[in-house]
Amino acid sequence: MRRRFIAGLMLAAGLAAGNAGAQTFPSKPIILVVPFTAGGPTDTLGRILAERMGRTLGQTVIVENTTGAAGTLGVARVVRAAPDGYTIGIGHWSTHVVNPAIYPLKFDILDDLEPLADIATNPQLVVSRKDLPANDLKGLIEWASANSDKVTAGTAGVGAASHIGALYFEQKTGIKLRFIPYRGGGPALQDLVAGQIDIMFDQAANSIPQVQAGKIKAFAVTAKQRLKAMPDIPTVDEAGLPGLYIAVWHGLWAPKGTPKDVTAKLSAAIFEALADPEVREKFAALGQDIPEPAQQTPAALRAHHEAEIKLWWPLIKAAGIKIE
Incomplete structure (x- = not known):
């Protein structure tokens, strides 16, 4: 039943049956950029996913820690990568919502990335x-x-x-x-x-x-x-304090312009990883809640991302937070 649902998500993400690009991708290892140092929660989640995605894709997914400036350097690394699916990135609420409100970034956090999947929330x-x-x-x-x-x-x-x-x-x-x-x-x-x-x-x-x-x-x-x-x-x-909702959620993105058949295949590998009982157990041990399948999709991640920016940017900017 879950496999049929994952297949449906693949189709919804735009996988074109018989497309040559999708059939040949990936033909070499994929780099997963983690914008923080090794050993932290984002790195740990990235490594758990990388190993499981590699099994689905038939290629090694290599974790690359690109650190600095509160994660902005790692995100920029993905934005500037070739849009071929061989470089993707993991990030979270701080890197993709908070940082763009306080750092003078040279890219658009929404328009310069292709969402792949919403993977966890803490x-x-x-x-x-x-x-x-x-x-x-x-x-x-x-x-x-x-x-x-x-x-x-x-x-x-x-x-x-x-x-x-x-x-x-x-x-x-x-x-x-x-x-x-x-x-x-x-x-x-x-x-x-x-x-x-x-x-x-x-x-x-x-x-x-x-x-x-x-x-x-x-x-x-x-x-x-x-x-x-x-x-x-x-x-x-x-x-007694209704509505005080705040969570550090994680997602995965590819560079803008990555072909839809390629992003769909990457998303499908993520969906399959998130459905794996072993992955779910590891995420739970880290205090991470995995969204329901319908909320894992690229469209769901994009909608969630937009809603979080709309909610938090006014508060962050009104507080006058400056990077020292």
Whole structure:
């Protein structure tokens, strides 16, 4: 049944039966550009997909880490690559939504890339030091309101998801936070565990182990559904701050102008990988939720991408975030 659905997705993506280009592609290894260093969550997802896609495509998919400027160099590498399907890229909410709002990019993030698939999403957790005097989200809001301008919120740096999530919290509640930027989510979380800062809006995959160990408090997940990994944590809707949705989602893209039969074959390989129980288990272990098949398609990724830009760019620009 799933194979028939994947076949339907291939047709919907524009695969032309009998097309010579599709029949001969790929005839050599494919490069998957990861815009971050090896070992991080994006790199890990990319390597899991690369191995499984290679089996479907009959060619090795080589992961290339092109780092720098918060991921913009890696994205630019894909934009400027030959549009033949042999160079594709993985990116996420920060690289494809936040960065274009704050960096002076020399390309159009929507028009200069061909979407391939929406692959995973990782919502945030509203977390605090374990001795903060609140036991639920409403209590946290009351405490933060009484201490407005004094509450310290750790971030993974200016423009990071943790920073934008906290800005969204400010907008929703009217509470002013005192931002403490770090050189990544790991150091910020360490200080939260140590009680040096008050709160964080952290990726669920990063915070879950510390919540499970009882080293920090979790008040809500910034999604419409509860986390499968920690179903006891309420959603923001349930906890009293409806609509505070924010998630770091991942997708794959090819350069603009890549032939449709080629992008369709790449997309189909991704769809097959996402349907593989082993891949799904690995993604789940990383706190990543895989979208339903109908939401994995290139058209779905494009629509999601456009909607996220429409939502976040006004907030980011109004906050006057600048790269230092």
